Amino acid sequence: MSFESEQHADDYWKENLRLMLTLLVIWFAVSFGCGVLLVDELNAIRLGGFKLGFWFAQQGSIYVFLALIVVYVHKMNQLDRKYNVHEDHEEPEEFEEALEEEFGQ
């Protein structure tokens, strides 16, 4: 177990799930919500030449999908670091240790 304690492992997993579910709610809301279920209501609103519901279905939802993944990657990297389960500096540290041994710093 790479976590400091059982408690840490649970907390990490809970925070991960909370983030994932929040983002999935948004994912559902823009695509199935704005793009499918509410499309007729939103089509009453115009965005330039686009009817808003149509725009969400053919353009907007895709942009939001992209934003969701960017937010997820960013937040998960933070979370990994907070609980010290990230992969980033494993190799450089080993490398530095090896250097220190070699040169007796």
Add this chain to the structure above:
Amino acid sequence: MDIQTLTFLIVGATFALYIAIAIWSRAGSTHDFYVAGGGVNPVANGMATAADWMSAASFISMAGLISFMGYDGAVYLMGWTGGYVLLALCLAPYLRKFGKFTVPAFIGDRYYSNTARTVAVICAVFVCFTYVAGQMRGVGVVFSRFLEVDITTGVIIGMAIVFFYAVLGGMKGITYTQVAQYCVLICAYLVPAIFISIMMTGHVIPQIGFGAELNDGSGTYLLDKLDGLSTELGFAEYTSGTKSTIDVFFITAALMVGTAGLPHVIVRFFTVPKVRDARKSAGWALLFIALLYTTAPAIATFARVNMIDTINGPDAQGTSYEQAPSWISNWESTGLISWEDKNGDGKMFYSGDERNEMKIDRDIMVLANPEIADLPAWVIALVAAGGIAAALSTSAGLLLVISTSISHDLLKRNLMPHITDRQELRYARAASAVAICIAGYLGINPPGFVAQVVAFAFGLAASSFFPAIILGIFSKRMNKEGAIAGMISGITFTALYIIYFKFINPAANTPDNWWFGISPEGIGTLGMILNFVVASAVARFTSDAPKDVQELVANIRFPKGAGEASAH
């Protein structure tokens, strides 16, 4: 230079490039062959994933489908992009940490059962073959139109190229070739779109152009003009569509979940070095895919307006056949467009009611678009190269999954566990060679139902793999009894529904006979729900997964300590 010489030059140059890359990146071990040595940069992997994912269907057919479906085309746009959110958030990082080569390997190990592994191998092979047959067909169509060779020769040339770099390079060769293929296909897609957007609306960015005013000085919005034209001609309003809300909902969901469950997409996330790269890579992949997918509806709109205008003429009374633009006669010779002078006035007319005299295949819209808009010859040649790149890159990825499933999951893990790495590599190459020949045969003699089978593949992936993988990650206690019962009930239900409406009783395939108004294309969603319910119910009444499996699940839930993807 005429179009044909230019097409030969550009297509020939791209082929030379793919072969050069294949030679440079030859695979030396099964590790190279299956997961490209596990050292692919996430940006490159994102491009490769995008090329892998965007097939001849995305490149050649999708904009045409949208063009004819209007709003309803959104099922493809949202369905085939939304799945990446599921992949990035729920699957990719955990499967990467798990660190195996294939989806059947995950199912087999997580559910400690060779039965589950074999079920997964069969599903994977079936899904991939249905796909690859369509790709080879796409290559054939492009060759026959632009290089004026017959479809069979076209397919054989395509097979030879794929054979060369997939068999030689494995995943490593495929990945780097796909990066090049992505660049070719995206240029080929964007260049004509930008040209036409500038011509019609004065906007450089097509995504903005198709929601802008026409630059003919009338001040009407493009989409309003198209809505007007559509209703005048007896079609449904372009921005509204004709499918029922529930059907749009279920088809979108089935395509999204199917995307996240497709083995050739999932396997791409085993090729990056770290868990955080797997997450990032899904983001890059979606960015590269979104470039094409947000342009497609713009192309669909431009092409539809252009097509109606050129056929029906500026006065909307039809144009005489003698003065028909050259693209009509070019495509008539392929049989994908035809004119029947019903009222004997010698003029062509296109509409959605009894006045209609044109039969236009939806697949020609992207390929004919530059010709319809009168773009320079090199753009037309570029589009041909792009279509071939899209078809080749996807075929190669699919063939690799087939060969890996057979050589690794079936032979190495099931039937002959004692073969060496070198022997396994030889079997993998042999399996992909056989797979290419079968795919080529299917491309030359396509079963009449290629299009229908695509729905089948997505439904199967959605109703079998997706729930099994999700439960395997998010429920520690999920056991093999639950997973196997779930997969079998989900897949059987979905398959029976599709087979009944598509093959046994196609006459009954109308909304009145569908359950809850869900078409066979969308039924995978219901199959997926059934899979989840059955799996959870069965797992409740049988013993929990063993302790070591539960520990394994706990271990894939955080990134630290992810080694390279491995066979054992």
